[in-house]
Amino acid sequence: MEPFTILRSRAVSVLLDDIDTDMLFPAQFCKTLETTGLGQYLFARERYPEYNPAAADFPLNQPEHAGAQILVSGRNFGCGSSREHAVWALNDYGFRCIVAESFSDILYANCFKNGMLPVVLPREDVDALAELTRTSPGTEFTVDLFEQTVTAGELGPLRFSIEPHRRHMLLEGLDEVGLTLARAAAIEAYETSHFRDQPWLVRSQTTAD
Amino acid sequence: MPRTLYEKIWESHVVEERPDGSALLYIDRHLAYEITSPQAFAALRTAGRTVRRPELTLAVADHGVPTLGCRSQPLTDPGSRMQVETLQANCAEFGITYIPVSDERQGIVHVIGPEQGFTLPGATIVCGDSHTSTHGAFGALAFGIGTSEVEHVLATQTLVQVRSKNLRVQIDGELPRGVAAKDLALAIMAKLGPHGATGHVVEYCGSTVESLSMEGRMTLCNMSIEAGARAGLVAPDETTFAWLKGRPMAPKGSHWDAAVKFWSTLRSDEGAHFDRTVAIDASSLAPWVTWGTRPSQGGGVTGRVPRPEDATSEADAAAISRALSYMNLEPGTPLTDIRIDRVFIGSCTNSRLEDLRAAAAVARKGRVADGVRAIVVPGSGLVRRAAEEEGLDRIFQQAGFEWRLPGCSMCVAVNGDQVEPGMRCASTSNRNFEGRQGPGARTHLMSPAMAAAAALAGRITDVRDYL
Numbered sequence: 001m002e003p004f005t006i007l008r009s010r011a012v013s014v015l016l017d018d019i020d021t022d023m024l025f026p027a028q029f030c031k032t033l034e035t036t037g038l039g040q041y042l043f044a045r046e047r048y049p050e051y052n053p054a055a056a057d058f059p060l061n062q063p064e065h066a067g068a069q070i071l072v073s074g075r076n077f078g079c080g081s082s083r084e085h086a087v088w089a090l091n092d093y094g095f096r097c098i099v100a101e102s103f104s105d106i107l108y109a110n111c112f113k114n115g116m117l118p119v120v121l122p123r124e125d126v127d128a129l130a131e132l133t134r135t136s137p138g139t140e141f142t143v144d145l146f147e148q149t150v151t152a153g154e155l156g157p158l159r160f161s162i163e164p165h166r167r168h169m170l171l172e173g174l175d176e177v178g179l180t181l182a183r184a185a186a187i188e189a190y191e192t193s194h195f196r197d198q199p200w201l202v203r204s205q206t207t208a209d
Numbered sequence: 210m211p212r213t214l215y216e217k218i219w220e221s222h223v224v225e226e227r228p229d230g231s232a233l234l235y236i237d238r239h240l241a242y243e244i245t246s247p248q249a250f251a252a253l254r255t256a257g258r259t260v261r262r263p264e265l266t267l268a269v270a271d272h273g274v275p276t277l278g279c280r281s282q283p284l285t286d287p288g289s290r291m292q293v294e295t296l297q298a299n300c301a302e303f304g305i306t307y308i309p310v311s312d313e314r315q316g317i318v319h320v321i322g323p324e325q326g327f328t329l330p331g332a333t334i335v336c337g338d339s340h341t342s343t344h345g346a347f348g349a350l351a352f353g354i355g356t357s358e359v360e361h362v363l364a365t366q367t368l369v370q371v372r373s374k375n376l377r378v379q380i381d382g383e384l385p386r387g388v389a390a391k392d393l394a395l396a397i398m399a400k401l402g403p404h405g406a407t408g409h410v411v412e413y414c415g416s417t418v419e420s421l422s423m424e425g426r427m428t429l430c431n432m433s434i435e436a437g438a439r440a441g442l443v444a445p446d447e448t449t450f451a452w453l454k455g456r457p458m459a460p461k462g463s464h465w466d467a468a469v470k471f472w473s474t475l476r477s478d479e480g481a482h483f484d485r486t487v488a489i490d491a492s493s494l495a496p497w498v499t500w501g502t503r504p505s506q507g508g509g510v511t512g513r514v515p516r517p518e519d520a521t522s523e524a525d526a527a528a529i530s531r532a533l534s535y536m537n538l539e540p541g542t543p544l545t546d547i548r549i550d551r552v553f554i555g556s557c558t559n560s561r562l563e564d565l566r567a568a569a570a571v572a573r574k575g576r577v578a579d580g581v582r583a584i585v586v587p588g589s590g591l592v593r594r595a596a597e598e599e600g601l602d603r604i605f606q607q608a609g610f611e612w613r614l615p616g617c618s619m620c621v622a623v624n625g626d627q628v629e630p631g632m633r634c635a636s637t638s639n640r641n642f643e644g645r646q647g648p649g650a651r652t653h654l655m656s657p658a659m660a661a662a663a664a665l666a667g668r669i670t671d672v673r674d675y676l
Contacts, residue, residue, distance in 0.1 A: 016531075017524055018403045018503060022642045027623045031273065031288025033247040033295060035356075045644050075524075076404035079437060080642060081621075082339040083245060084355035105373075105407060105439050106339060106353055113357030163371060164229040176357075177258070180365045183225070183233065187261075187367060190224040190235055197221075200460035200468040201237050201332060203264040 001115045003173035007096050007143040009069035011152070012059050013130035014043075019073055020080035021107065025089045027081070038085060039092030060093075064137040072130045073100045075123075078107025087114050097143050099150060101126050112166050115173065117143065119150060119160045128155055145171055211478035213375045214444055215410040218350040218475070222333050224367055234370045237332035238349075239362050240318045241268040241305070243292040244623075245337030249360035250299040261366045263304040267327050270296055270310055271317045273624050276586050276613035280311045286625065303363070316589020316615040319343040319557035323427065324589055326456025330445035330472040335362055340557045340639065341440075342433040346426035347453070348445035348475050350410070353434065373439045374484040376409035377477075380417040382492030387673040389567060390425030391559055391637065391656035392497040393417070394432035397489060398505045399497075407437035409484065412477060417491040418443055423452040424563035431558045432639055435504040444476040496672050498544055499641050499654040501532035506641075507654065508544070510671045516540035535643050536651050537631075544669050547653070551634040552583035552664040553646070554610075554657050556620035559637035560588030562595050564657040568637075569601040571661035571675045577609030578667030584611045584626065586618040610664065622647045635663035 029041040045051040046058045059065055071090070077100040078086060087110040090098070098111065099119045111118040121129070132139055132152055141152040145167060149157035169176060180187075195202050212220070224233040246268070253260070260266070273289030284290035293310060300307035308314050314321060319340055322328040328344045334351035335341060337359045344351035358368055378397060384390075411433050413426075421429065426443045433441030443449075450469050453459045460468045499507030500514045506529070508515075514533065517540065520526035533540060538547070554560075554568050565587060577583045585605050587593035593615055596602060602612045619626040620638035622645070628634045630649030637660050638645075641652035653669060662672040 017528060020640075020642050022640070022645050026644060026648075027621050028648075030244050030623060031286075031292060033251065033291065035248045045648060051644075051648055076407065076437060079403055080339065080434075080640060082337055082353040082355055084248075084337075084357060087355070102404060102407065104404075104437055106355060110355035110357065113355065163231065165227060165231040165369070168229070176369060177252075177256070177361050177364050180233065180361065180367060180369065181258070183365075186225050186233070187235070187365060191366075194221075194235060198331070198468070198471065200464040201329065203458070 001173045001175060004096065004115055004117050004145055004170040006145065007069060008140055010065070010067065010138060011070035011072055011129065011133045011141045012065035012068040013072035013133040014059055015072065015074050015130045017074040018076045018079055021078055021083050021086040022080055024078065024086040025083060030083060030085055035088045036092060038089040039094070042089040042093045067094065069094055069096045070141050070143065071095050071098045072126060072133060073098065074126065075101040077103050079104040082106045084110045087111055087116065091116055099126065099129060112169060113176070115170065117145060117170060119143065121150065121158055121160055125158050211480040213477045213481040213483065214348065214412055214442055214475055215350065215373070215375055218331055218333065219372060231369050231371050233367050234333060235367055236335055236362050237265065238327055238334040239266040240322050240334070240336035240341070241266055241296070241359065242272060242318050242338065243270040243296040244272045245356050246359055247292060247295045247299065248356045249363060250303065252360045253363060258364045260303040260305065260363045264306070265366060266305045266363065267322065267325070268296055268300050268305050269308040269315055269318055269321055272617045272621055274310055274616040275624050276616050276618050276626055280614060289624065313590035313594065316592065317557045317560060317617055319431070320560060320588030320592065323347065324456065324591055326453055326459030329453070329459065330449060331475050335368065339434045340431050342438065343427050343431040343557055345430040345433065345441040346423060346443050347449055348443060348472065350440055350442070352440045374409045375482065376406055376411045376438070377483040377486040378411055378413050378489065379486055380413060380415040380489045380491050382417055382490050384417060384491050385494065387496050387658065387676055388494050389656040389658060390421055390428040392494055393491060394429050395497040395499065395504060395507050395654060396494055398432060398435050399507055400487060400489065401436035402505050403435065403503045404437045406433065409438055410440045410442060411438045412442045419446065422563055423448060424561045427561070428558055432504065435639060445472045496656065496659050498659065498669055500536065500538060500544060501529065502535055502641055502643050503532070504639065504641060504654060506532055510544055510659070510669065512544055514538045514540055514542040514544065545671060546668065548633065548668045549635045549653065549663050550581060550632040551628050552581060552660050553586070553619040553634055553636040553638060554584070554660050555586030555588070555618050556638035557588065557617070558639045559657050560586060560592065562592050564637065565592070565596045565601050568657040568661040569604045571658050571665070571672060572608040572610060573604045574675050575608065575665040577664045581664055581667050583609065583664040584613055584619065586613045587615050589615050619646055621645070635660045635669065
């Protein structure tokens with residue numbers, strides 16, 4: 001996975017609270033076996049006039065926001081369904097970083113698996129950043145994962161916190177499955193004692209199915 | 210030191226703790242279905258990895274499976290057909306137990322897990338679906354994960370996790386007549402809000418919870434994610450053990466006895482620390498219905514659509530305005546004046562035998578109103594058969610409801626069952642998000658009995674008038 005270190009880009013804001021993964025990626029587009037090429041479905045019900053008569057006003061459709069790699073949003077971003085399609089679509093569309101007041105637990109975790117950085121900032125900072133994307137859409141934002149800061153125009157550096165293991169994974173672009181597989185001996189030792197303590201949890205393919 | 214139920218299950222599943230605060234957590238049970246698993250299997254294949262313990266995963270197709278037609282024929286929708294065939298092929302390749310679409314045990318993943326006894330108290334259970342919280346009704350630590358984590362579980366039987374906080378929802382009092390677990394769940398959502406439990410595992414405690422059936426507890430835990438909770442939990446008790454005993458994949462003989470002895474210790478200790486406690490008086494509740502586009506946006510059926518200006522904050526006022534605009538509702542309208550076009554009784558929230566019995570008890574009192582189309586979708590083939598053995602199918606059909614084959618159906622609307630644009634649906638599912646039941650669809654969440662009453666009345670109505 002490509003490491004995430006310092007991102008410099010314009011930003012766009014969709015400043016709603018509780019944006020759910022159905023809004024990010026409607027279920028009808030989930031009939032896929034792919035993780036790529038899904039950006040076309042991102043916010044589909046907002047972006048396309050066949051679903052939304054006011055689609056032209058949707059921030060992602062405004063030409064001054066084209067190419068933005070940072071999305072600014074409100075509270076509880078990505079609530080609802082666990083579908084990682086929402087993150088694959090955000091990623092495929094070009095976003096590498098989401099700045100929000102808060103995230104749903106599942107979407108937050110999904111971001112890291114795809115080399116994307118979710119940044120939590122206090123509401124007043126989110127509001128100020130969102131305002132900047134509207135009044136001065138050409139402003140370059142800098143998201144620095146080493147320093148754990150967001151800077152944009154006169155704003156910042158705004159410091160954010162992040163769990164150390166997640167920061168490490170992103171900075172190094174590590175493959176979590178590979179790292180865990182290297183712990184096979186520890187997993188095996190755990191299994192031995194776990195299934196001795198709770199032998200009813202053992203399942204064999206041949207019984208009871 | 211006294212521990213919560215969550216802490217007990219967590220601590221007994223830690224493979225190793227890391228200095229950075231994360232932990233490698235062992236996963237006892239994994240459920241897979243056709244929409245969120247194919248990319249995980251593909252990633253395994255690309256990396257040349259295997260499934261560590263195939264017997265700890267159980268797979269079934271549910272989201273895209275049609276509820277009409279013949280189950281022995283291939284699916285007609287090309288996308289769903291491709292996903293179902295891919296799931297079957299992946300399970301065959303990696304040695305995973307797969308319940309075919311034509312099998313009577315097929316059904317919604319969160320219905321069949323418990324039904325087969327795959328779900329067990331004290332276990333860690335995951336699935337690439339947010340409503341995995343359902344299994345917490347058995348005192349299992351159960352939570353939804355993304356597809357990358359599905360791959361991680363398949364390859365390693367573990368997940369890298371950080372510990373959640375503890376939130377206790379203390380519910381006491383007897384549920385009044387006409388008020389079910391769904392009403393309770395919706396009332397709790399209203400109290401917590403759509404993010405009120407984010408970062409927390411919720412334990413539901415109190416006399417009301419203790420007297421709930423397993424079906425009711427599953428409904429309650431199912432909705433936990435709608436408040437953002439990582440998981441919902443109910444301590445296992447005699448009700449749990451009686452429900453599980455004899456299930457095909459549940460332990461047998463001496464294993465059963467040892468398991469029950471252990472499971473009986475799975476409760477929060479006296480004095481255990483909860484980061485927050487929220488109390489609910491169940492005896493004061495009325496049948497509940499949502500008017501908005503968040504499960505938390507609802508109220509008692511005798512109430513009215515709220516006015517944005519009555520909101521406690523500017524953000525809430527904006528959320529109400531947006532919801533009412535989407536729902537095409539006028540502030541101040543009595544909820545019982547809202548006419549409905551469609552009725553959906555089903556989903557992992559409310560598609561079990563007890564739910565169908567509650568709906569049928571109302572359905573037998575009349576006929577589906579003119580202009581209303583009402584469907585009943587059992588949660589599994591076994592639920593469907595049990596309902597038919599009691600004659601529930603005939604009650605529904607005589608009243609004008611359609612009796613369908615099992616699946617997720619109109620809850621997520623990817624199998625061809627959907628609410629048409631602008632139509633209004635009384636639904637027993639879990640989400641009333643914009644477009645959830647189809648583009649432009651308007652959803653009112655409620656209990657199975659309330660949904661059946663709405664079908665007969667052609668509008669939202671107080672089910673207590675039918676009892």
